[in-house]
Amino acid sequence: MSLSTLGARRRPIALACVVMIMVLATPPHATTTHVALAGLPRLVLWAWERPEDLRALAPDVGVAFLAQTITARDDGFAIDPRRQPLRVSRSTPLVAVTRIEAGRLLSRSLTLAEAADFASLVAGTATMPQVIGVQIDFDATRSQRGFYRALVGNLRGRLGSHTPISITALASWCAGDRWLQALPVDEIVPALFRMGPANQPFRDLGAAGEWTDRACRQAIGTSLDEPLVLRSGTRRIYVFTPNAWTRASIVEARRVAR
Numbered sequence: 001m002s003l004s005t006l007g008a009r010r011r012p013i014a015l016a017c018v019v020m021i022m023v024l025a026t027p028p029h030a031t032t033t034h035v036a037l038a039g040l041p042r043l044v045l046w047a048w049e050r051p052e053d054l055r056a057l058a059p060d061v062g063v064a065f066l067a068q069t070i071t072a073r074d075d076g077f078a079i080d081p082r083r084q085p086l087r088v089s090r091s092t093p094l095v096a097v098t099r100i101e102a103g104r105l106l107s108r109s110l111t112l113a114e115a116a117d118f119a120s121l122v123a124g125t126a127t128m129p130q131v132i133g134v135q136i137d138f139d140a141t142r143s144q145r146g147f148y149r150a151l152v153g154n155l156r157g158r159l160g161s162h163t164p165i166s167i168t169a170l171a172s173w174c175a176g177d178r179w180l181q182a183l184p185v186d187e188i189v190p191a192l193f194r195m196g197p198a199n200q201p202f203r204d205l206g207a208a209g210e211w212t213d214r215a216c217r218q219a220i221g222t223s224l225d226e227p228l229v230l231r232s233g234t235r236r237i238y239v240f241t242p243n244a245w246t247r248a249s250i251v252e253a254r255r256v257a258r
Contacts, residue, residue: 037164037186039132040093043257045250046221046240053087054245061250063088064095064135064166064238067125070118072102072110079121093132095166096125100138110147119154126163133164133186145179156184166219171202174216181215188216189238193223209233224252 044062047054054063069080088094100118102110126134134155140148155165166187173180174190192206207230209217219236222228230237239253 037133037166040095040164040236042234042236043253044095044236044238045245045253046097046238047086047245048240049082049084050244051084051086052245054092055087055089056247057089057092057250059089059091061254062093062095064097066099067096067128068121069099069101070121072100072106072114074106074108077114077117088130090130092130094128094130095133095135096128096131097135097137098122098125100136102138102140102144110144112147112150115147115150116154119151119158122151122155123158126159133166134159135166135168135189137168139170149182152183152185168221169216171206174211174213175202175205176212178213180213187219187236188213189219189221189236190216191221192228193221193226193240203228209235222256224249224256228256230256 041060041062043060044064045054045057047063047065049066049069052065057063063086065082065086067082071078071080098118098121122134122136125131136152136155138148152165152167159165164186165184166189167183167185168189168191169180171190171192174188180188190206190211192203205211206220207228209220209230211217217235219238220228220230221238221240222230223240223242225242237257239256241249241253243249
């Protein structure tokens with residue numbers, strides 16, 4: 001059985017697993033709420049694949065949690081739903097993140113049929129409790145941009161205009177590479193960490209919020225283990241930490257977003 005066939009059969013099970021984790025971690029009276037992106041706080045914590053207890057968060061902090069990872073393979077694709085518990089207050093707005101892996105080991109092109117499949121999987125995360133928007137984390141290569149456009153266009157068609165779509169972006173995409181302008185998304189988050197010393201000029205440009213592409217100026221992504229001095233402003237700030245969130249690291253994230 002190919003992975004694409006397996007992926008198709010696993011979709012309901014995978015999404016059910018994610019929803020089960022969220023149901024167990026969220027108060028039973030919490031409901032799914034679809035609001036404009038303006039309803040998402042200025043500070044958002046990325047919660048990756050590990051147990052996280054964020055029930056003590058103040059209501060002015062949001063959480064973007066890894067809901068699933070889709071990995072493209074030469075013979076199809078595989079879906080890995082979140083398996084670790086995420087505990088949040090019923091007042092915490094959530095963004096469901098889908099990570100797409102399609103790296104150098106992939107020797108084939110991604111197809112338009114797969115773009116529709118991936119869009120369906122991402123759209124499914126929008127129905128999870130307290131999720132007000134979805135985010136895609138995909139380091140697409142130049143040859144994968146057509147696939148990415150098709151994915152996002154299909155996703156917009158499925159979600160309509162009321163569910164915000166956010167994407168992370170490589171810094172180079174925001175510094176003169178204008179292909180992002182063709183994407184029907186509500187927010188672009190340049191990720192300014194895990195970049196290496198050669199990309200320091202991008203970090204400086206991003207910290208100042210002076211991207212060539214204006215669509216990249218409304219949000220920024222940083223990590224607590226790679227401090228970034230940001231100019232004050234109104235940008236939404238997504239903060240990552242390599243370890244589980246603690247009271248101390250949450251305080252540190254607030255300092256970043258001052």
